[in-house]
Amino acid sequence: MKEKGYFISFEGIDGSGKSTQIQKLARFLETLGFDVIITREPGGSVGAEEIRNLLLQGNVDRWSAETEILLFTAARRDHLERIILPAMEDDKIVICDRFTDSTRMYQGMRGPNLRNLVDMLNEKIINCDPDLTIVIDIDPQISLKRAKSRETVEERFEDFGVEMQLNMRHGFIELAKEFSNRIEVVNGQQSVDDLAKDICSIVKAKLS
Ligand code: ADP
Ligand code: TYD
Numbered sequence: 001m002k003e004k005g006y007f008i009s010f011e012g013i014d015g016s017g018k019s020t021q022i023q024k025l026a027r028f029l030e031t032l033g034f035d036v037i038i039t040r041e042p043g044g045s046v047g048a049e050e051i052r053n054l055l056l057q058g059n060v061d062r063w064s065a066e067t068e069i070l071l072f073t074a075a076r077r078d079h080l081e082r083i084i085l086p087a088m089e090d091d092k093i094v095i096c097d098r099f100t101d102s103t104r105m106y107q108g109m110r111g112p113n114l115r116n117l118v119d120m121l122n123e124k125i126i127n128c129d130p131d132l133t134i135v136i137d138i139d140p141q142i143s144l145k146r147a148k149s150r151e152t153v154e155e156r157f158e159d160f161g162v163e164m165q166l167n168m169r170h171g172f173i174e175l176a177k178e179f180s181n182r183i184e185v186v187n188g189q190q191s192v193d194d195l196a197k198d199i200c201s202i203v204k205a206k207l208s
Contacts, residue, residue: 005088006207007128009099011172012136013165015147016188017195018097021136024196025203029093032204037087040097041075045082048075065110066117072103073121080128099130101183105171130182132206134199135172138188140165 008025010018019040026036043052051071055063063071076099087094100122108115140162176183186198 004091006093006132007084007088007096007130008093008203009096009101009130009133010136011098011101011105011133011183012138012188013140013143013168013172015143015145016136016138017143017146017192018136020192021134021196021199022095022097024192025199026095028196028200029203034207035090035092036095037083037092038095038097039079039083041079041099041102042072043075044079044084044096047078047082051075051078065107065114069103069107069114069118069121072107073125076100076103077125080126084128096130099133100126100128101133101135101172101175101179104175105168109167109171129179132203133179133183134202135176135183135185136188136195137169137173137185140169142189 010022012018022038026038029036041048042055043049051074055068055071055075084094084096103118103122104115108118144162144165173185176185184202186195186202188195190198
């Protein structure tokens with residue numbers, strides 16, 4: 001679906017440092033002369049941001065896993081059509097806070113056969129994986145403390161608790177083995193600047 005541009009996603013459990021590192025990477029790439037856009041999921045386009053509010057607010061049992069998969073996929077399709085693919089067509093580097101791998105993990109691990117459903121919808125409706133995915137690996141005890149200190153209304157997923165975040169952490173490591181051609185795991189338990197150095201050198205190597 002995409003021949004121009006370069007698509008990087010960031011993944012990891014809540015509060016792992018994705019937004020912080022995305023800002024750092026974007027500034028780094030801009031100093032190298034690249035045209036960069038930053039976006040996020042769920043959301044990133046007007047319609048998808050409306051779906052984001054439905055997904056991230058309210059009680060943990062507001063939606064079944066199946067309904068969530070449909071809502072995340074609908075939001076992603078809109079985001080892809082309106083923001084990501086046009087930016088790629090303009091030969092930009094797109095950096096996205098979460099993408100398909102989050103649905104594989106957060107919804108796909110909630111029950112038997114759900115991962116198949118995610119993959120099937122992904123193939124039929126999205127048909128686009130990132131060129132490079134950075135997974136920030138971190139102990140959930142540390143990241144949840146960081147995430148909770150933000151005090152937003154978007155806490156539905158954080159409210160699933162530490163055990164779920166531990167499963168996600170392991171899940172992301174396994175996913176990196178499954179998609180070893182595009183996923184790189186970095187250590188989130190270091191200073192912002194040390195982690196940024198690791199990420200910038202991975203991205204620079206891929207781009208050259
Ligand atoms: P995410 O986007 O993955 O949820 P953020 O980048 O928003 O994570 O980081 C969550 C919180 O942790 C923020 O308050 C941020 O300032 C802080 N933070 C991010 N990276 C680090 C780090 N390497 N060390 C300590 N605190 C960090
Ligand atoms: P995000 O805003 O990235 O939260 P954080 O900054 O705390 O990491 O994502 C919001 C939540 O949405 C996050 O808990 C993970 C969840 N999510 C899914 O469950 N499935 C998905 O496909 C996506 C993109 C996010």
